Amino acid sequence: xxxxxxxxxxxxxxxxxxxxxxxxxxxxxxxxxxxxxxxxxxxxxxxxxxxxxxxxxxxxxxxxxxxxxxxxxxxxxxxxxxxxxxxxxxxxxxxxxxxxxxxxxxxxxxxxxxxxxxxxxxxxxxxxxxxxxxxxxxxxxxxxxxxxxxxxxxxxxxxxxxxxxxxxxxxxxxxxxxxxxxxxxxxxxxxxxxxxxxxxxxxxxxxxxxxxxxxxxxxxxxxxxxxxxxxxxxxxxxxxxxxxxxxxxxxxxxxxxxxxxxxxxxxxxxxxxxxxxxxxxxxxxxxxxxxxxxxxxxxxxxxxxxxxxxxxxxxxxxxxxxxxxxxxxxxxxxxxxxxxxxxxxxxxxxxxxxxxxxxxxxxxxxxxxxxxxxxxxxxxxxxxxxxxxxxxxxxxxxxxxxxxxxxxxxxxxxxxxxxxxxxxxxxxxxxxxxxxxxxxxxxxxxxxxxxxxxxxxxxxxxxxxxxxxxxxxxxxxxxxxxxxxxxxxxxxxxxxxxxxxxxxxxxxxxxxxxxxxxxxxxxxxxxxxxxxxxxxxxxxxxxxxxxxxxxx
Amino acid sequence: xxxxxxxxxxxxxxxxxxxxxxxxxxxxxxxxxxxxxxxxxxxxxxxxxxxxxxxxxxxxxxxxxxxxxxxxxxxxxxxxxxxxxxxxxxxxxxxxxxxxxxxxxxxxxxxxxxxxxxxxxxxxxxxxxxxxxxxxxxxxxxxxxxxxxxxxxxxxxxxxxxxxxxxxxxxxxxxxxxxxxxxxxxxxxxxxxxxxxxxxxxxxxxxxxxxxx
Numbered sequence: 001x002x003x004x005x006x007x008x009x010x011x012x013x014x015x016x017x018x019x020x021x022x023x024x025x026x027x028x029x030x031x032x033x034x035x036x037x038x039x040x041x042x043x044x045x046x047x048x049x050x051x052x053x054x055x056x057x058x059x060x061x062x063x064x065x066x067x068x069x070x071x072x073x074x075x076x077x078x079x080x081x082x083x084x085x086x087x088x089x090x091x092x093x094x095x096x097x098x099x100x101x102x103x104x105x106x107x108x109x110x111x112x113x114x115x116x117x118x119x120x121x122x123x124x125x126x127x128x129x130x131x132x133x134x135x136x137x138x139x140x141x142x143x144x145x146x147x148x149x150x151x152x153x154x155x156x157x158x159x160x161x162x163x164x165x166x167x168x169x170x171x172x173x174x175x176x177x178x179x180x181x182x183x184x185x186x187x188x189x190x191x192x193x194x195x196x197x198x199x200x201x202x203x204x205x206x207x208x209x210x211x212x213x214x215x216x217x218x219x220x221x222x223x224x225x226x227x228x229x230x231x232x233x234x235x236x237x238x239x240x241x242x243x244x245x246x247x248x249x250x251x252x253x254x255x256x257x258x259x260x261x262x263x264x265x266x267x268x269x270x271x272x273x274x275x276x277x278x279x280x281x282x283x284x285x286x287x288x289x290x291x292x293x294x295x296x297x298x299x300x301x302x303x304x305x306x307x308x309x310x311x312x313x314x315x316x317x318x319x320x321x322x323x324x325x326x327x328x329x330x331x332x333x334x335x336x337x338x339x340x341x342x343x344x345x346x347x348x349x350x351x352x353x354x355x356x357x358x359x360x361x362x363x364x365x366x367x368x369x370x371x372x373x374x375x376x377x378x379x380x381x382x383x384x385x386x387x388x389x390x391x392x393x394x395x396x397x398x399x400x401x402x403x404x405x406x407x408x409x410x411x412x413x414x415x416x417x418x419x420x421x422x423x424x425x426x427x428x429x430x431x432x433x434x435x436x437x438x439x440x441x442x443x444x445x446x447x448x449x450x451x452x453x454x455x456x457x458x459x460x461x462x463x464x465x466x467x468x469x470x471x472x473x474x475x476x477x478x479x480x481x482x483x484x485x486x487x488x489x490x491x492x493x494x495x496x497x498x499x500x501x502x503x504x505x506x507x508x509x510x511x512x513x514x515x516x517x518x519x520x521x522x523x524x525x526x527x528x529x530x531x532x533x534x535x536x537x538x539x540x541x542x543x544x545x546x547x548x549x550x551x552x
Numbered sequence: 553x554x555x556x557x558x559x560x561x562x563x564x565x566x567x568x569x570x571x572x573x574x575x576x577x578x579x580x581x582x583x584x585x586x587x588x589x590x591x592x593x594x595x596x597x598x599x600x601x602x603x604x605x606x607x608x609x610x611x612x613x614x615x616x617x618x619x620x621x622x623x624x625x626x627x628x629x630x631x632x633x634x635x636x637x638x639x640x641x642x643x644x645x646x647x648x649x650x651x652x653x654x655x656x657x658x659x660x661x662x663x664x665x666x667x668x669x670x671x672x673x674x675x676x677x678x679x680x681x682x683x684x685x686x687x688x689x690x691x692x693x694x695x696x697x698x699x700x701x702x703x704x705x706x707x708x709x710x711x712x713x714x715x716x717x718x719x720x721x722x723x724x725x726x727x728x729x730x731x732x733x734x735x736x737x738x739x740x741x742x743x744x745x746x747x748x749x750x751x752x753x754x755x756x757x758x759x760x761x762x763x764x765x
Contacts, residue, residue: 349733
């Protein structure tokens with residue numbers, strides 16, 4: 001394909017994940033000239049061997065950007081991993097080199113996908129709104145920070161985001177913030193496993209409810225309903241799970257140009273240092289190009305967004321672009337997983353699907369400063385899946401079957417996402433000692449857990465143990481403060497705020513320092529709550545797109 | 553438990569070989585298997601196919617019936633669409649035969665089942681991590697053993713052996729996750745006969761399994 005730049009366009013969007021794709025589709029639909037630069041490949045244009053190549057594609061398409069057989073092959077690679085989970089979507093190698101110098105190692109390349117669609121290619125697809133308290137944490141309980149916008153400001157955009165993503169949900173959640181309309185698709189009914197938990201939770205006074213999923217419970221927007229492959233994360237071959245490829249397609253249909261394998265190296269600015277003039281990007285032939293535009297939207301996620309700003313340092317901006325506050329890269333947050341699992345004396349029917357159908361947000365809002373938000377999840381995929389266990393087994397034939405029968409069938413687990421408060425010391429910075437395939441310093445994720453987060457994880461574990469005890473389960477494992485891991489939600493590294501001395505972007509997501517540079521990403525979250533961030537990313541992107549259309 | 557042509561098509565679909573799952577009734581299976589332009593009409597020699605069956609007979613549970621036709625139809629249709637893998641399979645079979653001739657004086661498929669199992673064990677295929685570019689046991693594990701295990705346990709019949717009608721990789725619909733354990737499906741530990749919770753004794757367990765559209 002032609003990867004040379006277009007003549008100066010209205011808007012250059014960097015990144016084609018959900019934020020970039022939504023912004024591009026809205027701007028293109030409003031008649032603006034848009035170029036999207038994506039570092040990774042367009043995954044559909046691949047050969048039968050699974051290698052990404054230019055152009056091409058297959059006949060079995062749902063539309064541009066989706067190929068069922070290619071996705072099924074990728075699913076098999078996920079079930080039969082050879083080069084590790086990162087390789088399923090081509091992550092790893094010099095392009096994606098990184099450092100992790102903090103107290104806690106961070107498995108960055110398991111946590112993201114570079115390609116058209118971004119990390120929605122491998123996400124599970126949980127889409128909850130943040131709570132009203134999330135936007136005012138400092139003023140309500142005295143920790144974290146307040147957002148410069150309220151839930152009411154974002155509420156209509158949440159509704160729009162739910163329509164765009166085709167969210168399957170119900171209005172049965174007594175803890176959810178107020179909403180105005182039903183979800184566009186009905187919720188997935190509870191699982192058999194959920195029905196085992198329900199009476200135990202009821203006895204404990206724990207209210208459970210459905211889970212909003214960005215997954216089609218009925219055909220939607222030209223895509224299939226879920227058919228139960230069970231492999232949502234990391235590959236949905238049916239197209240029922242939302243990926244940002246849908247909005248990339250929509251953007252292209254409206255005239256936007258999407259250039260893949262075009263990693264942006266830096267942003268150039270004018271002599272005053274107040275306006276970005278061009279995005280300098282590399283192409284597979286080893287050349288560099290400059291895409292000029294009137295406005296720039298950086299939508300590269302919580303790690304590459306601050307990295308790009310830091311890589312764009314100049315005489316005018318010696319600490320990195322848009323970084324007069326020194327906050328670029330600071331306040332890196334993720335959600336922590338907490339979980340307790342075990343087994344029952346009867347079948348629990350796990351692994352039929354790869355998503356959850358019951359949660360409890362009863363412990364979400366913080367009673368005070370002592371603990372953070374907890375989002376409880378009742379897993380539909382506890383314990384090993386028989387296929388994967390067979391492929392890794394060290395016995396065959398009848399012995400293998402006996403062992404699979406013993407290992408599958410009676411597991412249960414309650415997971416949770418736990419909030420991590422923003423701390424300046426947790427950050428994404430450049431590692432000057434190491435460079436990527438283009439010679440750029442790699443991102444260094446500096447990350448540790450603080451006492452507040454540890455306490456919240458322990459609090460989640462206590463609730464989880466109580467539920468399993470009430471259920472009569474034998475507890476077999478706990479993921480607590482010592483062995484917890486990140487949920488792969490990168491937030492906080494270009495925080496939003498009214499004070500230019502203490503934040504990177506304003507309430508409209510425009511950088512304080514440059515008048516034509518916006519950021520659409522979870523990197524703008526001042527706090528992260530404990531809800532999966534993508535619906536909020538999408539809502540903010542739609543709000544930003546509306547603002548930009550008005551300005552252009 | 554009998555492996556059927558439906559299982560063949562389900563296993564093929566799980567690996568991205570295009571077959572029309574919605575057309576899967578026995579009258580149309582042959583046409584579905586043969587549809588399209590074959591990249592290689594004969595991707596595997598008879599010897600290779602017979603060796604795959606001989607391996608399947610020792611890595612599959614003894615209660616599975618119809619192994620030979622399942623393995624042959626699956627392997628031919630799959631490798632016809634994946635010629636690059638056919639070479640890996642043939643090479644892995646050659647490796648098996650080399651070990652077999654060295655240790656037991658004949659090709660792998662000529663050995664009795666117990667000796668075949670012993671050979672896989674002595675060759676350390678059972679403990680090898682699958683790797684298409686690894687050492688000999690790792691390549692045999694990847695191209696032969698795990699190819700066969702994936703085909704079986706991602707199919708509805710293979711899943712049912714373990715107690716899951718809709719195994720990972722099979723588009724078995726969104727009804728089964730909501731159902732309790734059908735009495736005829738659950739044959740593993742932990743079985744209860746007290747009818748606890750919702751259940752559906754129907755054996756049309758993969759009726760939702762179309763991915764068409």
